[in-house]
Amino acid sequence: MTCAACVNSVEGILKQLPGVRKAVVALATSLGEVEYDPSIISKDDIASAIEDAGFEASFVQSSEQDKIVLGVVGISGEMDAQLLEGILSKLHGVKHFLFDRVSCELGVVFDPEVLGPRSLVDGVEGGSSGKFKLLVKNPYTRMASRDLEESSKMFRLFTASLSLSVPVILMRVVCPQIPLLYALLIWQCGPFQMGDWLKWALVTVVQFGIGKRFYVAAGRALRNGSTNMDVLVALGTTASYVYSVCALLYGAISGFWSPTYFETSAMLITFVLLGKYLETLAKGKTSGAIKKLVELAPATAILLVKDKGGKVVGEREIDALLIQAGDILKVLPGTKVPVDGVVVWGSSHVNESMVTGESAPVLKEINSVVIGGTINLHGSLHIQATKVGSNTVLSQIISLVETAQMSKAPIQKFADYIASIFVPVVVTMSLLTFFGWYVAGVLGGYPEEWLPENGNFFVFSLMFAISVVVIACPCALGLATPTAVMVATGVGANNGVLIKGGDALEMAQKIRYVIFDKTGTLTQGKAKVTTAKVFTEMDRGEFLTLVASAEASSEHPLAKAIMEYARHFHFFDEPSDTGEFQSYSEQAKFSGWLQDVSDFSVLPGKGVQCFIDGKWVLIGNRKLLTENGIAIPSNVENFVVELEESAKTGILVAQDNVVIGALGIADPLKREAAVVVEGLIKMGVQPIMVTGDNWRTARAVAKEVGIHDVRAEVLPAGKAEVIRSFQKGGSVVAMVGDGINDSPALAAADVGMAIGAGTDIAIEAAEYVLMRSNLEDVITAIDLSRKTFARIRWNYIFAMAYNVIAIPVAAGVFFPLLRLELPPWVAGACMAMSSVSVVCSSLYLKRYKKPRLTTILEITIE
Secondary structure: OOOHHHHHHHHHHHHHOOOEEEEEEEOOOOEEEEEEOOOOOOHHHHHHHHHHOOOOOOOOOOOOOOEEEEEEEOOOOHHHHHHHHHHHHHOOOEEEEEEEOOOOEEEEEEOOOOOOHHHHHHHHHHHOOOOOEEEEOOHHHHHHHHHHHHHHHHHHHHHHHHHHHHHHHHHHHOHHHOHHHHHHHOOEEOOEEHHHHHHHHHHHHHHHHHOHHHHHHHHHHHHOOOOOHHHHHHHHHHHHHHHHHHHHHHHHHHOOOOOOOHHHHHHHHHHHHHHHHHHHHHHHHHOHHHHHHHHHOOOEEEEEEEOOOOOEEEEEEEEHHHOOOOOEEEEOOOOEOOOEEEEEEOOEEEEOHHHHOOOOOEEEOOOOEEOOOOEEOOOOEEEEEEEOHHHOHHHHHHHHHHHHHHOOOOOHHHHHHHHHHHHHHHHHHHHHHHHHHHHHHHOOOOOHHHOOOOOOHHHHHHHHHHHHHHHOOOHHHHHHHHHHHHHHHHHHHHOOEEEOOHHHHHHHOOEEEEEEOHHHHHEOOOOEEEEEEEOOOOOHHHHHHHHHHHHOOOOOHHHHHHHHHHHHHHOOOOOOOOOOOOOHHHHHHHHOOOOOEEEEEEEOOOEEEEEEOOEEEEEEOHHHHHHOOOOOOHHHHHHHHHHHHOOOEEEEEEEOOEEEEEEEEEOOEOOOHHHHHHHHHHOOOEEEEEOOOOHHHHHHHHHHHOOOEEEOOOOHHHHHHHHHHHHOOOOEEEEEEOOHHHHHHHHHOOEEEEEOOOOHHHHHHOOEEEOOOOOHHHHHHHHHHHHHHHHHHHHHHHHHHHHHHHHHHHOOOOHHHHOOOOOHHHHHHHHHHHHHHHHHHHHHHHHOOOOOHHHHOOOOOO
16 A cells, blocks of 8 residues: 555455455554454455455454464475374364465464464474474564565665666766767667667666556556556656657657657656655654564563472473463563463562553562563562463553554544545646646747757646656655554553554543542552441441451452451451452451351442341441431531541441441542642643542542542442533543443543553543553643644645645746746655655654653742
């Protein structure tokens, strides 16, 4: 594909195919993403449809968990190929396979319930008695090698074209100054001079040998009813070539020799190829973010081999892509963790900055979670793989970045529309230029002195027309948005901000309101019980046991804080860490003191209810108790008010319609919260806090961070309603949240920003994922969006400026006054550089630096 018109053609072809639900094609990456029904159409049918339209297409990767592509070493003939196919046919779990004998690539579809990728490789290598060696083909590495191949192919074409075009230019410019060479060139050889024969031969090779790709691409575009850059190049160079050949033949017949312009078509093709080569190099740099992320994962891992009794009997090095869930892996000091897993032996510090952005190493002990791609610093670790393949954190980050780079920003619709009408308009302008100059010349509108030596009005007009055709290129317009979006998503990923698409990136620059959830977003989400008061004769330990028993089934952060406090009260001499991965014996020991609970239910935004020993227990806020007709005594109310005014959450506990106690829970604010709120206000964005907590606590927290607009006692569904109320006036609203109860609001907001440490559901519902769970990244997200779209506007200015300024110059508008003209080969150079300048402009975003809060707040540090 060469421009936006090609993208529109391919997308149009794909969307018309039966069984294709959705198709997105990206010019900057030369990738297409197709969602289809495999019962109606296959991947091969999709690739064939694209190839039938004249484009090249090949399958790169898919989200399928049951397919693997392997390179096979050791195939030397037909017998070996048959042996390989025989082994695969006998392997239990292999559904079907395809071996490409040219590239030695083997694609296998298998049943993941029966066969794992490593078992498959081991089965083939063992079945061949070590004759075959199988290597896993990483789809990203395959894509990178194809990009390199395309770049080197373009360089070969450019150098070949240049080496043939330079002699043509020398014959025209330098040789007339050297008598001996000039005499050789004007030597009559048959009907033409030797110089004419040489030029014709050299340029014919450039035109139809090296330039064949332009004719093929132009033909396919016209066959699909569209026009693109290749049509313009083929039209301009053919016009110049055909005229020069006709001028030679006419001179041989009539004896009147007009000037030829062979060098025009040769230099045009050379400059266009130079532009395409520079463009492929620059485009390769725009996708550098994914390459960097892929390189974070190690290539190999050390697998600990166990006997049937579970005892480690040895170790072997395996390809990291062959790790299976449940494998025990050894991670040496200074090496990278191969996949997501849990530490089962050893302790060490791990550098997790690639995910969290925090440079301080994190201690990892037994039952600690580790992330693939992070660096083990000191001690050896044995980890059990829990997430492999596309399920790892790193793979999901790569997938998000890739999806974002595939998506189109709404502003790109403008470029796509311009591209669809661009070429016909340019061809029309070229014809008008030709007829305008030609008719004016014939009618005596300008003097014959303006004509080139031995030239005529036809040649004079044709050169202006060719310049118009060549300089007007829709490529730069097509690249203006996607290259900037690609670089921005990569820069965002490097700064811990994952952007899910071009539309989200575009929307963020328009944000007027940012709505913050309180718990886990503005606060640290590490709630702690600070006070527990019993208002009856019940023993304090009995009270805490009752509350903990009821809250044990809840996933709410406050419930976990209550559990932690009660456990610590009963087992103050035991470790109070309730890490996610506790052994069964520990869980049993700690849960043995809890009472049996029946009819447990969570009441969102209110609390929980259940029966314990036949007694009805309610734990939650005032609303829960009053709705159930339970009166709150004044001494209890005063105690809770006191808690709320000191920014703590008051939790009431009732048993059989009587309030028996209350708990005060504090969740400290994130240290950056107040500064970020102030920074947003300085940027012209209004922060708002929406929480399910009571009004007093909400106002106390809001006052502490500097938020003036607060909505409290809002149920999860109500948060989405609050967002819609702000959207009514056409304002763009962002929501920042972290929990399951935030997902409706994140989905309702124009821009949803999920805190990376939050739940998977919240992350799924959001357009931005703030991986480091740092509120400063809200400012980074908005600032990056603003900088990106400022850059896109500059790109459009660059792209349009070449055409707006250069087309009149190429058409000869300024020739009568200033004698200013643009020879076709110079026009070709300008056209080539327009695309390169746009891509380089996008690459400037790579220099993006996160805004420093001190700069935003205009704080002077001495």
